[in-house]
Amino acid sequence: MTTTDPIYRTDALIAEDIDAYLVQHQNKSLLRFITCGSVDDGKSTLIGRLLYDSKMIFEDQLATLEADSKRVGTQGQEIDFALLVDGLAAEREQGITIDVAYRFFATEKRKFIVADTPGHEQYTRNMVTGASTADLAVILIDARKGVLTQTRRHSYLAHLIGIRNLVLAVNKMDLIGYDQARYEEIVADYRSFATSIGIADFTPMPISGFKGDNITSKSENTPWYSGPTLMAHLETVELDVTSAQAKPFRMPVQWVNRPNLDFRGFSGLIASGTIKPGDAVRVLPSGKTSTLARIVTMAGDLDEAVAGQSPTLTFADEIDCSRGDVIAIAAEPPQVADQFEATFVWMADEEMLPGRPYWLKLGTQTVSATVQAPKYQTNVNTMEQLAAKTLELNAIGVANFSTDKPIVFEPYADNRSLGGFILIDKISNATVAAGMIHFALRRGQNIHWQATDVSREKHADLKNQKPAVLWFTGLSGAGKSTIANLVEQRLVRMNRHTFLLDGDNVRHGLNKDLGFTDADRVENIRRVGEVAKLMTDAGLIVITAFISPFRAEREMVRQMLAPGEFIEVHIDTPLAEAEKRDVKGLYAKARAGQLKNFTGIDSPYEAPERPEIHIDTTGMTPDQAADAIVAKLIP
């Protein structure tokens, strides 16, 4: 290798004039990138090599590395750079990287943060995670193998997450004798694939992470290659944060700063654009406008703030603004909608349930959102669009989303910060999906709520009662329908206007298209919830008798109704007792394997944690239970 390029050696300036060196290095920029490749493409080796060549390895680490290389290394007596990078104990044993790890190195021009993302099939979510903060992706190919299924998948994911700078690093060139024809064949092969999925441009280069060819200095082994070295390219490529400054100003408000009555500031990380005092700004979703007064920082007020900074802003007028709002330039505000289409990646072991409400976090906004059944799912290996009823771990699909209140957003392609979101399971609190908004659905804008003159209060007054939903939940055979029926009889005797929605009966009509999968159970409850809500609007006391096994859906119905109207009644019968009664003979069928997805047998029942009414059927008769419930409703 030639050594004409001295910049990666320890800078002489450090020893000669440290102050000059510090001034020079205070002005470095920051590039985040990811490396993706299959298990044996040499990803960890490449990162280890970058650390080594940029003098990020200390003598003691090098000594450990040399010892480890001999003990567990895969490169014989030579240094195994991969050992520098493979962190967790479990991975060392398996010899593969299993999670996202972040590495750091710097040159004279830039500091780099590398997300090391796994190439193993089951870990799509890790790659998407690593790619979400990256400006650039290095797609590694083993020159001996060429473009593989994994190469296509990684490229698709990098493109999906919006990375515009792709490097195609054809690695292990040393093992094919630096064969130019083979290299060009691989590049051409990749180009035809890239074009087919909409990747407009990429930068190919022949390298060897193991030998160091074209990493920090031009390789003598590839005289036919005239492009930049990997490091030179990383040092000069344009940063996303810089291009974001050219877009309209947006800052999601994180926190309202109120040290005293005289100061009210709004703190956040600027997502795009630039702002100056005196600029006209608009607060979304309210749409109220004001003028920017000050850009406050501890080091003094700024004349201007740009995307990537975290200042505190103040307005000239007192207008409402709080966490979750977005401050934007007044002339070009972002959109506000409660229904939109998005691509999303499912990241949880438990499959996605259409209709179930999840928390959706976008910027600093957190709302409740439901996902409709996917329009399709994309096979990440073939890019085919397949029909799907749900998404499983690592699956990618497109669906419509609706939120319980409007959110401020921009299409992901325009603004990652205002177009990317995560979904959070309401019970486990796990992050279950990552999504990217395409556009708002016109439906959301065009269907308005029709105001009616006879209000729900009027309906209720006329009946001289307070509407409510007595939501019975419990195992099959617990006694829900029996007790619900007795409760309704008592209420009618007391001149109350009621209606009993029974699980079995509803499935003969409204819900006859639904089965007993988890997804169908969620939809079943959603529809019943909506019907119950309409009936409370009509002033009725609604009694429902459904197994309704999942907490999340019962919680969803509670949220649909006015506060205090949802009364959860847990008909608590132990499984053994319900099975012993087996009034409908269903438990016997389920045990015999003739009935699938039966609650309590092969489908879970999540008991209420704090029901308003708890009925222990082992300690009272159905009549006593009905009396107790009526006494709670009408004291």
Added chain:
Amino acid sequence: MTNGTVVTKILTHLERLEAESIHILREVVAEAERPVMLYSVGKDSAVMLHLARKAFYPSPPPFPLLHVDTTWKFKAMYALRDKAARDAGMELLVYQNPEAAERGINPFDHGPLHTDMWKTEGLKQALDKYGFDAAFGGARRDEEKSRAKERIFSFRSASHRWDPKAQRPELWNLYNARKAKGESIRVFPISNWTELDIWQYIHLEKIEIVPLYFSAKRPTVERDGMLLMVDDERFRLNPGEIPVDRSIRFRTLGCYPLTGAVESEATTLPQVIQEMLLTTTSERQGRAIDKDGGDASMEKKKQEGYF
């Protein structure tokens, strides 16, 4: 852009790291019920505290500082600790594990048990006692291999254990801070800073750090290849051992009998950075803690609840 006068400002890496850390600090304050900042008086803590002051200015940071004390820190550390809290206008909580105190746990007699009782157990007890649900820590991903894989928001079970296989994916700058009752989060706002970033930032922002980072003549003894400073009369000298004044400084600070010094003439910050850049050994070599238990020892400690 329509106005055609956009002049881009290239943010430096330190400006971007600062903005990211400030964003993280604010997210926690907005979403956690009872946050606290673990303050260990070292240079990383100094930077983290400085960032917190910037994040919430002109308000003081809306959480207290917590020092999980082992009673064996350097005297100079205790002095700066109290001053830094005062300067920031923050409440300082100091916690010492009463069981460790009662049993007289110390670094001379008890080896790894010293760290386990005072630090790991002490931290768990303190978090439980005050009911903190989010604790900021100054760990950096470049320090140690298992930290390179830890999330910025790192969840702990009700018994404070870390499960490296059940970490939540962290996308973009969206942090999911939701948790069940009893669970807590450790949050690492300076995850993406390197040792050099820390020093450059201290230099640029003129952040006050413990004078032990700068060279001075200090009484030392040499043991097992480590230079130890005799900081007070509790230091047990071996027979025939006499403290010698040497020009030393520290690259990392912990319990003084466990922290190795380096011989140095660097008395200013630029000189310290110069020495760091020209040096050939990594930062944590001065600390004994990573060495017991082989190369997976820090990961094991973290699973058990060490910060």
